[in-house]
Amino acid sequence: MTPEEEERSGPASEPPAVEVDEVTKSYGHFTAVDRLSFAVEHGSTVGLFGPNGAGKTTLLRMIAGLARPTRGTITVDGVRLTPDDYTAYRTMGIVTHETMLYDELTARENLRFHADLHGVDDPTGRCASVLETVGLSHRGSDRPRTFSHGLRKRLSLARALLHDPDVLLLDEPYTGLDQRSVADLESVLDGFDDRTVLLTTHDLERGVARCDRAIVVDHGRLEADLVLDDGTSFAATYRRILGVDSESERAGERAG
Numbered sequence: 001m002t003p004e005e006e007e008r009s010g011p012a013s014e015p016p017a018v019e020v021d022e023v024t025k026s027y028g029h030f031t032a033v034d035r036l037s038f039a040v041e042h043g044s045t046v047g048l049f050g051p052n053g054a055g056k057t058t059l060l061r062m063i064a065g066l067a068r069p070t071r072g073t074i075t076v077d078g079v080r081l082t083p084d085d086y087t088a089y090r091t092m093g094i095v096t097h098e099t100m101l102y103d104e105l106t107a108r109e110n111l112r113f114h115a116d117l118h119g120v121d122d123p124t125g126r127c128a129s130v131l132e133t134v135g136l137s138h139r140g141s142d143r144p145r146t147f148s149h150g151l152r153k154r155l156s157l158a159r160a161l162l163h164d165p166d167v168l169l170l171d172e173p174y175t176g177l178d179q180r181s182v183a184d185l186e187s188v189l190d191g192f193d194d195r196t197v198l199l200t201t202h203d204l205e206r207g208v209a210r211c212d213r214a215i216v217v218d219h220g221r222l223e224a225d226l227v228l229d230d231g232t233s234f235a236a237t238y239r240r241i242l243g244v245d246s247e248s249e250r251a252g253e254r255a256g
Ligand SMILES: Nc1ncnc2c1ncn2[C@@H]1O[C@H](COP(=O)(O)OP(=O)(O)OP(=O)(O)O)[C@@H](O)[C@H]1O
Pocket: 027, 030, 032, 050, 051, 052, 053, 054, 055, 056, 057, 058, 059, 252
């Protein structure tokens, strides 16, 4: 664009926090994610909803750089993800089924390892701070193999928060958490309200309460992209889109 054209078009608009453009992921002949496109604005909380096997985890893993799209592009704050350029990955944190924890290191050592990997300032102080955030200060010297599923998840969240990411990717954040852990997670997310959150969940009620927007995926394809302002209507819409005729969507299963 020439300077004159730039002047006419006004100030450049801010790129979305995350932009997924025609992204496909194939495993052999099977297509797990099929030409998905959407953009996530900065500061929004977007829920990815869909039945088991819809492609939600695959999509989050691609956004986090843990898997590569077969086709299409993913851009984070205007920076295209490529395997050789890690700039964009530094601005993201992910909590997924794989906790990315080393069982032979203590909780604190795990965090320290990741802090060093990310070049976090004041790593000792930052590790203590995120342990406190997730309520694990008293378990810092224990090894994660001695932790319950929920405690491992808390530590995984601490790891994801270490480098103060702009974008938090959460795969089934509520699964396996007791009520207190859910409340703690909610308060961490409440404190995160100027950041961007992209989460998957089968818990429609919690998802709707937390998210501004719902992206519904089935068979790897985008089925709906909805603003969430009324939980009841979303549940009904979700059932209609997926042809689910019972409460089974709470378990994320297709009826029949
Ligand atoms: N490494 C892989 N090799 C082959 N197929 C895979 C692989 N990873 C995922 N898939 C398939 O891709 C599809 C999408 O899986 P994915 O885990 O993304 O679904 P999901 O929407 O997260 O499901 P859930 O709600 O059960 O977590 C599934 O059919 C799954 O079996």
